[in-house]
Amino acid sequence: MSCGSRGVTAAAMTARIPAEASFEAAANVLRISGVSKRFGGIQAIQNITLDLRAGLITSLVGPNGAGKTTLFNTITGHIRPDNGTVLFEGHSLVGRPPWNIARMGIMRTFQDLRLFTHMSVEDNVLAAMEPRSWFWQSGGRQAKNTRRERAAAILNETGLGAKAGVLAGNLSYAEHKFLSLARIMATNARLWLLDEPAAGLDPPSYDLFQGLLRDQVRRGISVCIIEHNLDIITGISDRIAFLDQGRVIAEGAPDEILEDPKLIAIYFGGGPS
Amino acid sequence: MSVYLLNVGVFICIYAILALTLNVLIGYAGVFTLAHAAFFGIGAYVAAFVAMNLSSSLVVVLVASVLTAGILSVIIALPALRVRDEYFVVVSLAIQILCVTVFSEWKGFTGGLGGIVNIPLPEIFGGTIATPMQFFLLALGCLAVITLIIGLMVRGSFGRSLMAVRDNESAALALGKNVALIKTLAAALSSGLAAVAGVVYAYYLSFINVQTFTLDTSVLVMAMVIIGGTGTMCGPILGAALLTMLPNALSYVSFLPQTEIGSIQQLLYGLAMILMMIFRPGGIVGAGRSKRNRN
Numbered sequence: 432m433s434c435g436s437r438g439v440t441a442a443a444m445t446a447r448i449p450a451e452a453s454f455e456a457a458a459n460v461l462r463i464s465g466v467s468k469r470f471g472g473i474q475a476i477q478n479i480t481l482d483l484r485a486g487l488i489t490s491l492v493g494p495n496g497a498g499k500t501t502l503f504n505t506i507t508g509h510i511r512p513d514n515g516t517v518l519f520e521g522h523s524l525v526g527r528p529p530w531n532i533a534r535m536g537i538m539r540t541f542q543d544l545r546l547f548t549h550m551s552v553e554d555n556v557l558a559a560m561e562p563r564s565w566f567w568q569s570g571g572r573q574a575k576n577t578r579r580e581r582a583a584a585i586l587n588e589t590g591l592g593a594k595a596g597v598l599a600g601n602l603s604y605a606e607h608k609f610l611s612l613a614r615i616m617a618t619n620a621r622l623w624l625l626d627e628p629a630a631g632l633d634p635p636s637y638d639l640f641q642g643l644l645r646d647q648v649r650r651g652i653s654v655c656i657i658e659h660n661l662d663i664i665t666g667i668s669d670r671i672a673f674l675d676q677g678r679v680i681a682e683g684a685p686d687e688i689l690e691d692p693k694l695i696a697i698y699f700g701g702g703p704s
Numbered sequence: 705m706s707v708y709l710l711n712v713g714v715f716i717c718i719y720a721i722l723a724l725t726l727n728v729l730i731g732y733a734g735v736f737t738l739a740h741a742a743f744f745g746i747g748a749y750v751a752a753f754v755a756m757n758l759s760s761s762l763v764v765v766l767v768a769s770v771l772t773a774g775i776l777s778v779i780i781a782l783p784a785l786r787v788r789d790e791y792f793v794v795v796s797l798a799i800q801i802l803c804v805t806v807f808s809e810w811k812g813f814t815g816g817l818g819g820i821v822n823i824p825l826p827e828i829f830g831g832t833i834a835t836p837m838q839f840f841l842l843a844l845g846c847l848a849v850i851t852l853i854i855g856l857m858v859r860g861s862f863g864r865s866l867m868a869v870r871d872n873e874s875a876a877l878a879l880g881k882n883v884a885l886i887k888t889l890a891a892a893l894s895s896g897l898a899a900v901a902g903v904v905y906a907y908y909l910s911f912i913n914v915q916t917f918t919l920d921t922s923v924l925v926m927a928m929v930i931i932g933g934t935g936t937m938c939g940p941i942l943g944a945a946l947l948t949m950l951p952n953a954l955s956y957v958s959f960l961p962q963t964e965i966g967s968i969q970q971l972l973y974g975l976a977m978i979l980m981m982i983f984r985p986g987g988i989v990g991a992g993r994s995k996r997n998r999n
Contacts, residue, residue: 507878509874509877509878528877528882529874529877529878530876530877530878530880530881530882530883533877533878533879533880534880538878538879538880539878541874541875541878545872545874545875545878546871546872546875547867547868547871547872547875547876548871548872549867549870549871549935550864550867550868550871554864554867557861557864558861558864558865558867558868558876558879558881559879561861561864561865562880563861564865564881564882564885564886564889565862565885565889566857566860566862566889567860567861567862568861614879618879618880
């Protein structure tokens with residue numbers, strides 16, 4: 432896919448918020464306290480405590496099996512933690528069904544994307560935009576037209592404008608990634624949890640992705656990303672939490688974390704865990 | 705038009721209603737059920753009961769049947785839809801068997817194995833529907849209205865929600881879709897509208913018994929949907945027309961032994977299903993194998 436950098440300003444691409452002071456000043460959006468989850472004999476996450484701050488991009492980094500996706504599943508209600516609390520804007524999330532948590536303002540993408548492959552690209556976005564599960568949506572014809580216009584704008588922004596009528600399953604890999612992002616943009620979520628959203632993107636597509644993300648963060652969206660590519664993490668993160676064997680073993684600004692030889696050794700499998 | 709053709713036309717319409725309504729679940733919600741004939745039967749028995757005991761007004765009978773089937777489907781769906789995929793198929797099979805047992809044993813309401821006879825003719829706008837042509841127009845009208853309802857539903861936000869659940873349930877949940885509610889509403893809509901077929905059937909034959917509402921009928925209607933094309937509007941209607949006409953067409957083939965038409969029909973159904981699954985899994989109207997595989 433040749434995505435270019437349509438609809439995204441250069442300023443947005445470089446508008447990182449690196450300072451520790453910014454982290455301290457930002458409001459707390461999500462507070463995870465002492466969360467643990469065990470699957471049979473495997474302790475997937477253990478006593479995790481982590482704060483996600485408003486308007487920042489926080490990356491979860493760690494080797495495979497560190498518990499990153501399990502933490503996402505716990506936040507979004509797909510998995511119920513054995514103990515601990517998860518508070519979103521002061522409201523407890525534990526025990527709520529995933530759809531309810533999504534409507535509270537937390538949306539996620541999946542590592543395997545999970546698009547609605549037999550629906551058109553436009554319908555994928557519209558489906559994300561229509562929160563009610565009843566036979567009709569509120570607002571009548573005018574609201575319907577507004578939703579269609581907004582869907583078209585989002586698709587243009589993500590470089591998928593020309594593919595609105597195409598079945599999602601027939602898109603290329605990079606286009607799948609952008610549709611996953613377009614779907615989450617169509618919601619009114621205030622916190623985005625993105626599971627490896629940039630994996631496999633070519634450089635132009637990655638530039639577009641990074642620009643889109645920064646643009647959204649400037650609009651007040653808080654983002655938490657799971658990512659394995661250290662270049663991407665360096666380029667995009669305001670904050671990093673390093674997980675290993677189900678625990679958060681370090682948290683801080685990207686420079687602090689990625690220059691710590693002990694953490695890098697763990698990440699590349701050369702050091703003690 | 706001959707009475708024979710009108711008779712075939714009425715049955716095509718009845719089965720097309722059943723196929724269209726089953727397609728809401730199979731084609732759009734991705735829920736495979738073997739209990740559709742049970743709701744066809746509930747519609748027919750409620751129609752017979754209301755027509756014989758309460759009111760012969762077609763509107764009253766239709767409302768009573770649709771509401772009863774819809775409400776019962778919600779009561780059944782709420783616990784049943786907690787299981788997914790092949791487990792739900794098993795649960796739906798159990799529901800079908802349970803309903804057939806009730807139809808057979810609740811003699812005071814259903815007439816037991818002997819069924820109910822002498823169901824009075826329907827009345828609407830002060831007149832009575834009595835001739836084959838009038839019944840054909842009634843069946844065609846019901847099919848047209850149901851096609852319109854389902855067509856509007858599919859093209860709207862609820863249709864998108866249904867298809868989202870069908871394509872990926874966990875992604876739909878993550879986008880704020882109340883999957884349990886969506887499936888329950890789909891089951892209520894599907895079953896409620898299937899009851900309309902039961903009403904037309906009961907009135908048209910003036911006789912119903914449990915033999916019409918068994919698992920065989922559920923499987924036949926499912927075959928109509930699959931052969932016609934799941935997830936399409938025209939497919940189930942086409943599938944219903946083809947499979948309804950098949951036994952009639954076979955009776956005109958002179959070299960076939962007339963006493964074996966039923967067995968030959970079953971063989972052809974099975975063969976058609978196997979060939980469709982191999983060469984055209986999307987059905988006659990749906991996407992072919994290559995397109996499906998690309999997705």
